[in-house]
Amino acid sequence: MKSKTTIGKQISRKSNPKLVETIIAAKKSKGWVEIAGIISSPRRNKISMNLEEIDKKTKEGDVVVVPGKILSQGDVGKKIKVIAVNFSEKAKEKLLTSKSEVSELLDEIKKNPEAKGIRILK
Numbered sequence: 051m052k053s054k055t056t057i058g059k060q061i062s063r064k065s066n067p068k069l070v071e072t073i074i075a076a077k078k079s080k081g082w083v084e085i086a087g088i089i090s091s092p093r094r095n096k097i098s099m100n101l102e103e104i105d106k107k108t109k110e111g112d113v114v115v116v117p118g119k120i121l122s123q124g125d126v127g128k129k130i131k132v133i134a135v136n137f138s139e140k141a142k143e144k145l146l147t148s149k150s151e152v153s154e155l156l157d158e159i160k161k162n163p164e165a166k167g168i169r170i171l172k
Contacts, residue, residue, distance in 0.1 A: 052090070073089055079164070082159050084170065089117045097118030097172060099116050101122060101126050112130045114131070114168070117155075118135055118136070122139075132152055133153045137154075
């Protein structure tokens with residue numbers, strides 16, 4: 051896990067204001083520091099995950115965090131809550147039609163500062 055100092059230095063290299071705000075909020079909350087370390091990494095280490103991967107790695111009713119972007123290949127056959135930095139439009143539509151919940155990372159950090167009941171998918 052990265053130190054908060056390293057995360058702070060990496061924030062200065064980010065140009066997306068929404069991403070910077072998310073990293074700062076995650077860094078301040080004890081349960082979200084690991085996520086802050088992942089999303090503050092260089093772009094080449096960025097995580098993107100397809101819906102079929104999420105479907106394989108989850109069970110019914112799970113609350114999962116993907117520290118990156120959700121892509122639309124595949125389908126989700128379970129009712130889950132997916133939290134991510136960003137979603138493709140098609141992925142968001144597919145998740146909502148499968149009656150799953152969709153939430154952006156910044157909103158979830160504000161609602162659940164301790165990160166209780168959350169599993170990180172990498």
